[in-house]
Each structure stands twice: as structure tokens, then as C-alpha cells.
Amino acid sequence: MDNSFFNSVQEYFGKSSTEPGQYSSLALAYIGDGVFDLIIRTIILDLGNGKVNDFHRMASNIVKAPSQAKIIRSVFDELTEEEMAVYKRGRNTKSATSAKNSSITDYRVATGFEALTGYLYLSNRLNRALEIIKLGMERAGFLPLHKYRQQHKKNISKSVKDGK
Numbered sequence: 804m805d806n807s808f809f810n811s812v813q814e815y816f817g818k819s820s821t822e823p824g825q826y827s828s829l830a831l832a833y834i835g836d837g838v839f840d841l842i843i844r845t846i847i848l849d850l851g852n853g854k855v856n857d858f859h860r861m862a863s864n865i866v867k868a869p870s871q872a873k874i875i876r877s878v879f880d881e882l883t884e885e886e887m888a889v890y891k892r893g894r895n896t897k898s899a900t901s902a903k904n905s906s907i908t909d910y911r912v913a914t915g916f917e918a919l920t921g922y923l924y925l926s927n928r929l930n931r932a933l934e935i936i937k938l939g940m941e942r943a944g945f946l947p948l949h950k951y952r953q954q955h956k957k958n959i960s961k962s963v964k965d966g967k
Contacts, residue, residue: 808929827896828895829893831922834925836917836919838920869912869950871910872913875915877939891915893917895911
């Protein structure tokens with residue numbers, strides 16, 4: 804048991820009889836998106852106090868589809884057969900929404916990543932999701948986050964000065 808949050812939610816609100824593999828890929832991506840967002844927000848907040856707007860900008864830059872695609876592509880060689888199958892199922896699912904600020908390819912790859920994250924979370928394997936995310940963030944250049952934060956702050960400052 805490595806999902807104390809998940810277990811607490813189930814304890815207080817009831818456990819679903821649906822197995823993780825029975826959810827649609829888009830349902831898995833829906834919960835996976837929230838889980839990934841919470842992980843990134845937690846990491847960012849753990850860096851120390853700061854401006855909430857800076858936190859938001861930094862998190863938004865990491866949780867966007869192109870960044871998620873970069874993270875998952877960097878760890879394909881680390882995924883088990885089961886994980887790759889869940890990822891591919893999510894990636895290949897037709898979505899009612901479309902990519903807004905990314906290519907359709909990155910959007911679909913990110914959907915696969917979110918589906919895998921959701922599947923691992925609902926399977927009570929959050930630690931495995933964290934391993935994949937950490938390794939992917941390291942390989943994709945998002946970690947160590949304090950260095951990424953410094954670079955991102957420079958980019959924010961430059962955008963403000965440039966009037967963007």
C-alpha cells in the first residue's frame with residue numbers, strides 16, 4: 804500500500820468496485836492529469852515560499868502536453884509490457900477535445916502518459932508512477948527542479964520586461 808491519499812479517499816467516501824483496467828483510457832487520463840498536476844504542485848511548493856503566480860506559471864510549463872510527451876518519451880525503455888500497453892491504449896484513444904497549444908502527436912502522447920499515471924494511481928502503485936515521473940523529469944531536463952525554477956524565473960522576468 805503506497806497510496807495513503809488514495810486509500811484515505813476510499814476509506815472516507817467508499818471504494819469503487821471498478822478495477823483500474825476497466826476504466827476507459829480517457830477516464831484514466833482524467834484522473835492521471837490530476838495526479839500529475841498534484842505531484843508537480845507539491846514539488847514546486849516544496850522548493851519554498853514564493854509568489855503563487857510564479858508557482859502557477861512553472862507548474863503550467865511542466866504539465867502542458869509537450870512537456871508530458873517529452874517526459875514519457877524519455878522513459879519508454881523503462882516501462883513494463885503492462886505499462887506500455889496502458890500508455891498505448893491511452894495514446895491511441897480518440898478524444899472529444901483537441902490539442903490547443905501543442906501538436907496532435909504531443910497531445911496524444913501526453914494523453915497516454917496521463918492514462919498510465921491514472922492507471923498506476925488507481926492500481927495503488929503511486930510509487931511506481933513517481934519513479935517513472937522522476938526519471939522522466941530528470942531525463943527531460945526538468946530536474947533538479949530548483950535549477951529549472953531559476954531558469955524559469957529568468958524567462959518570466961524577461962517576458963515581463965519584454966511586455967509579453
